[in-house]
Amino acid sequence: MNDQATYFQKTIKCGKARCKKCREEGEGHGPYWFVRRKEGNHTVEKYIGVNLPPLLQQVGRSPQSHLIGREQELKRLQACLQGIEEKQRRTAKSKHPPLLPAEIQHCFLLEGEAGMGKTRLAEEGARFVAGRKWTVVWGSAYPEERIIPYRPWIEVLRKVVTQQMWQQQEHKTLPQFYRHLRPLLPESLFPEMADESISLPQEPFLIWEAVLELLVALSRATPLLIVLDDLQWADASSLDLLAYLARRIQDFPILIIGTCRDTELNVHHPLRKLLTDLQREHSIEILLLTPLSNEQIHLLVSSVLRTPEMIQAVSIGAAGNPFFAEELAHTIKYWKRIGEMVLPPLPRTVSALLDHRLQGISSACFALLGKAAVLGRTFELDVLRSLAGDQSEDQVISLLEEALQMGLLTEEGIQQPITYHFWHPLLASHLYEQLSAARKASFHRRIADVFCQKYQNREEGADSIMYHLMRGGGEPRRIASYAEIAGNRAYTLSSYPDAARAYGIALDHLRQCPLSLEEQKHLITLLELLGECTRYQGKYEDARRWYEEALQTSSTWSTSASPQELQRSALLWCEIGFTWYSGGKLVRALECYQQSEQVLSSAGIIDGPALAYLRYRQSYVYWRSGNYAEALPRALEALHLFESEHQGKWTEIDISSPRTLIGQTLAGDPINLGRIHLLLGLITNGSGQYVATIEHWNTALAIFEQSESKRDIAVISCNLGDAYLRKADHESAQVALHRALTIGEQIGETPLIGAVCGNLGILALRLGKLPEAEQWLRKGITYAQEAKDQVYLSILHGHLAETLQQQGNYEDAGSHIHCCLSISRGMHIQPCLGLGLVALGKLHYRQALALEAAEELSVDRREQLSLHFLMRAKRALQSAIKLDEIEAETRTEAHIFLGQVVFLLGENDIAKLLATQALEEALRFELTWLIGLAYRVLGTIHSGPSEYFEQALHLFNKAGMRLEYASTLRSYAKYLSEHQESVQRGRMYLEEAAQIVKDEKADMDKQAGGV
Secondary structure, X not given: OOOOOEEEEEEEXXXXXXXXXXXXXXXXEEEEEEEEEEEXXXXXXXXXXXXXXXXXXXXXXXXXXXXXXXXXXXXXXXXXXXXXXXXXXXXXXXXOXXXXXXXXXXXXXXXXXXXXXXXXXXXXXXXXHHOOOOEEEEEEOOHHHOOOOOHHHHHHHHHHHHOOXXXXXXXXXXXXXXXXXXXXXXXXXXXXXXXXXXXXXXXXXXXXXXXXXXXXXXXXXXXXXXXXXXXXXXXXXXXXXXXXXXXXXXXXXXXXXXEEEHHHOOOOOHHHHHHHHHHHOOOOEEEEOOOOOHHHHHHXXXXXXXXXXXXXXXXHXXXXXXHHHHHHHHXXXXXXXXXXXXXXXXXXXXXXXXXXXXXXXXXXXXXXXXXXXXXXXXXXXXXXXXXXXXXXXXXXXXXXXXXXXXXXXXXXXXXXXXXXXEOOHHHHHHXXXXXXXXXXHHHHHHHHHHHHHHXXXXXXXXXXXXXXXXXXXXXXXXXXHHHHHHHHHHHHOOOHHHHHHHHHHHHHXXXXXXXXXXXXXXXXXXXXXXXXXXXXXXXXXXXXXXXXXXXXXXXXXXXXXXXXXXXXXXXXXXXXXXXXXXXXXXXXXXXXXXXXXXXXXXXXXXXXXXXXXXXXXXXXXXXXXXXXXXXXXXXXXXXXXXXXXXXXXXOOOOOOOOOOHHHHHHXXXXXXXXXXXXXXXXXXXXXXXXXXXXXXXXXXXXXXXXXXXXXXXXXXXXXXXHHHHHOOOHHHHHHHHHHHHHHHHHHOOHHHHXXXXXXXXXXXXXXXXXHHHHHHHHHHHHHHHXXXXXXXXXXXXXXXXXXXXXXXXXXXXXXXXXXXXXXHHHHOOHHHHHHXXXXXXXHHHXXXXXXXXXXXXXXXXXXXXXXXXXXXXXXHHXXXXXOOOOOHHHHHHHHHHHHHHHHXXXXXXXXXXXXXXXXXXXXXXXXXXXXXXXXXXXXXXXXOOOHHHHHHHHHHHHHOOHHHHHHHHHHHHHHHHHOOOOHHHHHHHHHHHHHHXXXXXXXXXXXXXXX
C-alpha cells in the first residue's frame, strides 16, 4: 500500500442525458469508495467500488469524506509509525537494538473539542498501517462505564483474543503471568481456573506488568498499534495503566494513540496530572486539533452541497468544527429556505453532543444561558443584565462564572464592556430553540429597546436593532427605518452584500405600510440602492430587475415630470443598459442608451450631468468592442460636460451620506471626473498609448482617494496593475493588484475579484511561476463564471491556455482556447477574438516544435505534421492581425510569433520584416516584455550579431521573467553552437536554462518561445 493513500466516499454522475439521478435529483450515483494517493509529483484518484476491501473495513469507522486540514498531524503520526518499522527491521538484522531518533514517539494524545476529528485522525493512522503487517486494536471509554476498572483496556485485550492475535496455548506456559490477566479476559481461556473466584490483584503493578508482557509478546510477531478513544471518560486505573505503558514501550514496536476532549478535563481530572508528568518525561506527545479554516470547511462539504449559499451557511454554522460541518451539510442539502439564510433544525447527533456539554450546570445557569442565546453567540454583560429580571448583578456574574468553568463560555475584557462568547455558535442556537416562540419574541423586543437606548440613534447599532425588531414582531415602519440606517452604514463601508440585505428588508417592510407621496418617491431611492449593490456583486439580472421596478414606480406616481425627474429616468435607462453591458450583451445595452437619449431629447436637454453620464456609458460599449475611434470622442464629450457641470462645485458637494450613482451624478459629484479618466485610460491602453494611460489612471486614483471611494480605488488599482504588466514593471504591478484584491474581498465585488485574480495569474505567468499562474487564472475563471462576466471569462481562458501550453499540456490548452474563441465570436468582441487567435497560433507553433522530439515517428511523417501545424499557426496569426479592433499588445505579439512561424517555413525575408516591425511597435508602445521577445527572434532569424540576444537577456533578467530568460539562453546557446563561437559558454547557458525550467515546472521543449 502506498504511504500517502487516503480512502473516501463520493457520489458520481454518469453523464447520460436521460439519467434521472444526475439530471433531476442532482445527487448522482453512489456513494462509491475511492482511493487518493501520491504518485511522484502527482495526486491520483482511483475508483474502488461500493465497499472497501475487508482489510480496510476492520479499521475504525467508515469515513464519509477525505480527511482535510489535518495533514501535518497525520504526517507526524506516519513518521513515527515508519520510524518504529525501521527500528524493527534493523533489530532483526542486528544483535544490538538500534537507537531511535529523538523525534520518534511511542505514545500520542490527540486533544481537541468534540467534533474536531480526533477519532478520524486516529483512524487514518490505523489505515496507514493496515496493509503494512501491523496489528491494530481499538478500545473506547464511555461516560456510563467509567466506574468499571480498566474498561477500555478490557476491550483492547479481548479484541486481541477474538482476533486470534495470540496463541491460546501460550497461557499454559506462563500460568502465574496470565493469572493476573484473568479478570480482563474471557473465562473460556482459563477452564482450569473455572472454580476459582475472579478478583483484581491487590497490587495494580501486577496487572500492569502482565499487560505489558502480553503486548510485548504480541509485538514480537507484528508491530502493534493501540487506539484508546475518549480518554476523558476513562477510569483512573485505565489512565494509570496508560502512563505505566507509555514509560516502558519505547524499546518495542508498539505505538499508543489516545483521544481526549480537552474541554471536559477540569482541574481535578486525573488525566491532567498524568499528562503533565508524561510530558515532562517526554513519554507522550500531545497533538492539539484546532478549528478548520473557512476554506477547509468549504472543501470538506463541497462534494455534498449544491450551491455556494449552502456551503457558506454551513461554514458559518460549523465555525471550524468538521463534525458539525458534515452533519449540517447532510441536513441542509434538502432544506428549501436557504435563500433566507435560515438553517434547518439541528441534526440529532449535534443536539445530543450539545446536550451532553450542558449536563452538570444548574437550572438557573441554564435559564440565564437561554436568555443570553437570544443575543447571539456574543453578548455583553450590561445587556444580559437587562434580561435577568430580579437577579442581582452578583447572581448573574456567579452564573456566568459557572458557565465559564464548564467551558460553555469564554470571557473577553477586564473593563466595561465585558464581552462573553459561547463556546460554539450552535450551542447558542441550540439553547435558543428551546425557548417558546412567545418568550423569544418578548426577549427580542426588550433587547431592541435596550439597544435603542444604548446607541442613541448611532448607526453602528442599527443592524442589531433591526434584527431584534424583526424577530420580536416589531412595527414595519420602525423596522424599515433601522434597516435603511444599517444599509447606509454598510454602503458607506463599501460592504455591498450587507447593504443589499438591509435595503431589501427596508423595502419589504415599507411596502407593508400606507405610503405618502414622499415615501413613494423614497421607494425609488431604495430600489436604486438595491440595483447598485446587487450589480457590484455581479448579480446583473437581479440588478436589472430593481432598476426596471424603479423606472416603473417613477412613471406610476409622476404625472408631470420636472427636468430633474426626467434626467433621473434617463439615468435609470443608463443603469439598465449597464447591467446588459456587464453581462456582455452590448447590443441590448446600446438599445437602452438609445431610450435614455430619447428621454433627454424629448425634454430638450442638451447638456448637464445626465447627458454626460449617457456619453460615458456609450463610450464603454464602443471601448469594449474595440472601436476606440467611436469610444474616444464620446468619452471626451462626457469629460467636457462633467467639467462644465463641476465648475466651482468641488467643495460644495456633500458626499458624506450615501447616495446612489444616479443621485451622485445629478448632484454633480466630482467622483465622475475620476471615472471618466479611468475610461480614457482604458481607451488609450487599448490603442497602445501606455504613458497617457498611466497618467489618466493616476489622475483618477487621486480623485478616488480624495473621495475615499474604496470600490473605485480597487478598480483603478486593478487597471494600473494591468498597465504595469505591459511595461514589465512587475513589482509595481504586484503592489497595485494586491491592493485591489484586498479591497475587492472586503466589499465582496465578485467581478472585480475575478479580474484581479486574472491579472495576478498573468503576473505569475510572466515571472515564470506556472503552477501559481494556473491557480490564479482558474480562480479568476470561477469568479467570472459566478458573475456571468463573459468578456473576462473569454480573456482568462486565453491566458490559461498560454499557461498550460508552457507546461506542455496541449490538450487542456486547446479546450480553453476553444472556450475563448466561442465566447468572443458569439459576442462579436474583436479584442477577445484576437487574443484567442494568437493563443491558437502559438499552440500550433509549439506543437510543430514538439515534433522534433517525437522519435517514434519517421522523419517524413514528422516533417509532414510539422508543416501541417505551422500552416495552421500561420493562418491563425494572420487572422488575428487582420482584425481592425484588437489591442496593440495583441497585434505586436501576433507579429512576433508569425515571424517565428514563417522563419521555420523558410520565408526568411518575411520573417525579418515581421520581427523588425514587431520590435518597432513594441518600442513605440513601450511594451517591455515584447521588446525582449522581438530581440530574441531577431537574433535567431538574422544569425548575425549576438547583441540581439544580449539585449533580450538584459531585459528579461531585469524584469524577472525567468522562463523567457531561460528560452533566450537556449536560443543563444544554439546560435553559439552553429557559429562555433564559445561552445563552452553555450553549454553553460543550456545548463542554466534547464535548471530554471525545472524549478518552474515548465516543459523544456514546449515553453514560451522555444525556437
